[in-house]
Structure formats: C-alpha cells, structure tokens
Amino acid sequence: MNPTIETLRNHRSDRSFTDAPVSDADLAAIVDCAHRAPTAMNGQHVSVVVTRDAAARARISAVANGQPWIAKAPVFITVVLDYHKTAAALARHGRTQVVQTSLEGLISGVTDVGIVLGTMIAAAHALGLGVVPIGSIRNRLPEMIALLGLPADCLPIVGLCIGHVDRQAPLKPRLALSTFRHDERYSEAGLAEAIEAYDRVLAEHLQNAGRKDAPAWSQSIAGAYDHKPRPEVDQAAAAQGFRIGG
Numbered sequence: 001m002n003p004t005i006e007t008l009r010n011h012r013s014d015r016s017f018t019d020a021p022v023s024d025a026d027l028a029a030i031v032d033c034a035h036r037a038p039t040a041m042n043g044q045h046v047s048v049v050v051t052r053d054a055a056a057r058a059r060i061s062a063v064a065n066g067q068p069w070i071a072k073a074p075v076f077i078t079v080v081l082d083y084h085k086t087a088a089a090l091a092r093h094g095r096t097q098v099v100q101t102s103l104e105g106l107i108s109g110v111t112d113v114g115i116v117l118g119t120m121i122a123a124a125h126a127l128g129l130g131v132v133p134i135g136s137i138r139n140r141l142p143e144m145i146a147l148l149g150l151p152a153d154c155l156p157i158v159g160l161c162i163g164h165v166d167r168q169a170p171l172k173p174r175l176a177l178s179t180f181r182h183d184e185r186y187s188e189a190g191l192a193e194a195i196e197a198y199d200r201v202l203a204e205h206l207q208n209a210g211r212k213d214a215p216a217w218s219q220s221i222a223g224a225y226d227h228k229p230r231p232e233v234d235q236a237a238a239a240q241g242f243r244i245g246g
C-alpha cells in the first residue's frame with residue numbers, strides 16, 4: 001500500500017510518551033511541512049510557537065486541566081491564528097485591518113489553523129513520532145497569550161504534543177463512514193441507527209482501554225454540547241482584536 005495513505009489511515013492520538021527527545025531535524029521537517037500548507041488568499045494567517053522548555057510545558061499542562069502528556073512529551077507546538085502579519089501588510093498601505101472582526105475572517109483563519117495542525121500530525125506520524133492535539137489551551141487564553149508573548153490580532157487555537165510513543169493507543173472507532181461520506185447530496189438515512197451502533201462500539205472500546213465510566217458517545221457529546229463551551233473565550237478573543245460583528 002502507498003505509505004502515505006497507510007500512515008494517514010493509521011492515525012491515533014497518543015498520550016503515552018518516552019523521555020527521548022525529538023531531534024532538531026525532525027522538528028524542523030514537521031514545521032517546514034506546515035509552513036508549505038495551503039492558505040486562504042495566500043494570507044498566511046498562521047504562526048506556530050514551539051515550546052520545548054519543561055517549565056513552560058508544565059505551565060501549559062496546568063492551563064489544560066493538568067493533562068500529563070503535555071508536560072511529558074518533549075515538544076509542544078501551539079498553532080496561532082495570526083492576523084498580526086496581515087495587519088502589518090495593510091499598514092504599509094495606510095489601511096486598517098477589519099477582517100478579524102468578521103465571522104468569515106475567523107472561519108478563513110481557523111481553517112488555515114486546522115490545515116497546519118493536520119499537516120504537522122501527518123508529518124510527525126510519517127517520522128514515526130506520536131502526537132495528541134490539545135484544544136484545552138483555550139481554558140485560560142490570557143495565560144497562554146502571556147506565556148507565548150503573542151501580539152494583538154493573534155489567538156492560540158490549538159496545541160500539539162509531539163514525542164516518541166511509549167504505549168501506543170488503540171485505533172479509536174468512528175461513526176459509520178456512511179455518516180461521513182455523501183455522494184452528490186447529503187443523506188441523513190441511517191443516522192439514528194449509526195449513532196446507536198456507535199454508542200455501543202465506542203463504550204466497548206473505552207472499556208477495553210480501561211475507562212471505567214465508558215460513556216456512550218451520544219451521552220458525552222450531549223453533556224458537552226448542551227451549553228456554550230468556554231464562554232470566556234469571547235472576552236479573551238475580543239481583547240486580542242477578534243470582536244466579531246464590530
């Protein structure tokens with residue numbers, strides 16, 4: 001099989017890392033791949049901040065509810081939505097940037113962030129390294145912004161732990177492919193049955209992985225999505241210049 005396809009099909013988030021460092025060459029290759037990723041408007045609205053310092057990783061771990069893999073993995077990369085560089089480009093022409101105050105600007109920039117994240121994941125896996133993305137850096141955005149020294153118009157969106165895997169995680173099952181791939185037109189056929197089946201499959205997967213609670217997927221999603229998550233993000237984003245609608 002094509003080795004790239006095999007690597008991508010084999011994706012899993014790993015949360016168990018050895019103490020072995022990530023080499024400078026591997027880290028440079030991962031960042032180079034992400035730097036070449038496509039970007040809307042060629043706007044290049046992304047920066048990455050590489051954190052190797054153990055004390056800084058411990059602080060990021062604390063921001064993210066103490067997730068231990070952040071302190072353990074030797075490299076943490078924060079992917080930053082960055083409209084600071086484009087603001088500087090506009091300033092050369094005496095213009096004031098407002099794109100970051102529109103939903104479209106946010107969608108566009110965060111899409112770029114996701115592509116950079118996915119590219120780094122693929123590159124790290126291709127080099128035999130393990131990864132886990134970390135969205136919980138948004139728990140305390142002002143602290144992350146201060147730690148990374150981010151200027152205005154920059155927002156940390158997601159991080160990525162990178163390291164050598166100790167105990168490999170099992171592949172996590174997904175909802176049926178029929179709920180993901182739609183040919184020509186979106187189809188809702190079989191969705192309820194697929195969720196019911198997935199609730200059973202995922203609970204079994206989590207039990208096998210040692211999770212005693214092993215909630216059904218629909219149950220944990222219901223617990224997370226019946227309220228607005230991290231409402232304080234609005235204020236922290238506004239303070240950085242991302243005031244949607246104004």
Ligand SMILES: Cc1cc2nc3c(=O)[nH]c(=O)nc-3n(C[C@H](O)[C@H](O)[C@H](O)COP(=O)(O)O)c2cc1C
Pocket residue numbers: 011012013014015064067132133134135136137158169171172
């Ligand atoms: C944007 C994003 C944020 C995530 N945040 C976290 C996180 O804070 N902590 C964590 O342990 N996993 C995090 N994950 C990993 C997901 O839990 C994981 O991708 C999902 O459960 C599917 O498992 P798999 O990646 O092993 O296939 C995140 C993944 C993504 C894409």
